Amino acid sequence: MNYDIHNIELAGEGKRRIEWAEGDMPVLRQVKERFEKEKPLQGKKMSACLHVTAETANLARTLKAGGADLVLCASNPLSTQDDVAASLVKDFNIPVYAIFGEDNKIYYKHIHAAIAHGPVVTMDDGADLVSNIHSDYPEIAKNVIGSMEETTTGVIRLRAMANDGALKFPVIAVNDATTKNLFDNRYGTGQSTVDGIIRATDILLAGKNVVVAGYGWCGKGFAMRCHGMGANVIVTEVDPIRALEAAMDGFRVMTMIEAAKIGDLFCTLTGDIHVIRGEHVKLMKDGAIVANSGHFNVEINIDEIKDLAVGEPVEVRHLVDQYTLPNGNRIRLLADGRLINLAAAEGHPASVMDMSFATQALATEWVVQNAGKLEVKVHNVPTAIEDWVSRLKLSSMKIEIDELTEEQKEYLASWEMGT
Numbered sequence: 512m513n514y515d516i517h518n519i520e521l522a523g524e525g526k527r528r529i530e531w532a533e534g535d536m537p538v539l540r541q542v543k544e545r546f547e548k549e550k551p552l553q554g555k556k557m558s559a560c561l562h563v564t565a566e567t568a569n570l571a572r573t574l575k576a577g578g579a580d581l582v583l584c585a586s587n588p589l590s591t592q593d594d595v596a597a598s599l600v601k602d603f604n605i606p607v608y609a610i611f612g613e614d615n616k617i618y619y620k621h622i623h624a625a626i627a628h629g630p631v632v633t634m635d636d637g638a639d640l641v642s643n644i645h646s647d648y649p650e651i652a653k654n655v656i657g658s659m660e661e662t663t664t665g666v667i668r669l670r671a672m673a674n675d676g677a678l679k680f681p682v683i684a685v686n687d688a689t690t691k692n693l694f695d696n697r698y699g700t701g702q703s704t705v706d707g708i709i710r711a712t713d714i715l716l717a718g719k720n721v722v723v724a725g726y727g728w729c730g731k732g733f734a735m736r737c738h739g740m741g742a743n744v745i746v747t748e749v750d751p752i753r754a755l756e757a758a759m760d761g762f763r764v765m766t767m768i769e770a771a772k773i774g775d776l777f778c779t780l781t782g783d784i785h786v787i788r789g790e791h792v793k794l795m796k797d798g799a800i801v802a803n804s805g806h807f808n809v810e811i812n813i814d815e816i817k818d819l820a821v822g823e824p825v826e827v828r829h830l831v832d833q834y835t836l837p838n839g840n841r842i843r844l845l846a847d848g849r850l851i852n853l854a855a856a857e858g859h860p861a862s863v864m865d866m867s868f869a870t871q872a873l874a875t876e877w878v879v880q881n882a883g884k885l886e887v888k889v890h891n892v893p894t895a896i897e898d899w900v901s902r903l904k905l906s907s908m909k910i911e912i913d914e915l916t917e918e919q920k921e922y923l924a925s926w927e928m929g930t
């Protein structure tokens with residue numbers, strides 16, 4: 512078996528982490544049990560480009576249990592858990608191409624290795640796999656029956672491809688499923704971003720001015736958790752509805768140029784480019800901390816920070832680079848602007864990835880069942896899958912809900928009944 516990982520000797524610790532995460536993934540476990548019996552993905556060559564974490568390992572095991580011939584590569588150079596990668600290879604016979612801290616050259620080499628597997632189904636987190644197949648491998652693109660996309664940034668890229676008429680196979684926007692974004696983006700990013708920032712810096716959030724750039728589900732989750740820990744949350748937005756929502760949720764809303772002057776901690780969660788730029792950094796206070804929790808390291812214009820700074824940055828703590836401005840103010844950039852929740856912490860907890868990855872596995876089954884029948888476009892996850900995942904999650908949490916009575920069903924279906 513070919514693979515490229517940091518050190519196979521780390522497998523023991525990786526296996527313990529994978530099993531620990533599995534304990535908190537009851538919905539995915541049920542999918543795996545059924546897949547083991549029914550083998551809905553039997554013999555399908557599959558390449559997945561995901562953050563190589565303990566949670567992803569459980570998704571990989573589920574796909575393999577369903578009969579998929581799977582290889583896995585990293586979707587970010589700084590999110591791989593090397594011990595998990597080792598265990599996937601050693602204990603679960605799944606080829607992995609991922610090394611924590613790999614440079615861009617190795618990162619793309621790993622993506623190409625996953626493509627060389629000749630997939631008919633792909634799964635992506637950020638759309639790097641799909642976009643590379645589209646640009647460089649037309650023969651492979653012809654054979655792909657469908658692809659699943661995990662994240663907001665990836666869905667934005669895929670929709671742009673579809674709008675340009677460039678998309679060559681159907682893709683499923685798993686990110687847009689409510690069983691994914693309402694929970695993973697909000698509670699997952701909310702908690703893991705706080706976790707990453709605290710692990711990297713050990714700062715106290717209480718009393719700090721925390722500037723949250725972007726008030727989508729990720730920004731909402733992060734703002735909510737910072738508020739809960741006593742921070743004064745300031746939101747910056749470009750969308751008027753979201754800005755209003757933030758204001759009515761009780762947060763101060765202002766432009767980044769204003770927020771720059773008062774923020775102690777800045778975090779971007781927008782999916783867009785250069786949200787924090789030199790013009791903002793110039794105004795920041797001494798000791799300001801700048802981080803990103805969006806998928807790509809483009810949300811902070813690091814080149815402009817480098818141009819502004821005097822001399823080289825100093826790594827004052829692991830994953831904390833300090834830049835000194837001409838006025839003497841020190842700006843601390845975390846994890847080189849890479850997604851802080853996976854670079855400095857362990858990403859979202861298993862309990863929330865349970866829903867995202869159960870949705871991923873079931874969407875994969877749906878794509879295989881509908882091979883050749885799906886239109887080439889960005890599809891939503893079928894509502895039946897979302898219903899099943901949410902009901903099972905509730906039942907795993909021992910929560911029961913009411914059912915509509917016959918009278919209520921009739922009322923909801925009628926338009927004549929008034930006062």
Ligand code: ADE
Nearest residue numbers: 562564566567857858859
């Ligand atoms: N994205 C965010 N958190 C993650 C995790 N724990 N595993 C895989 N992908 C993730």
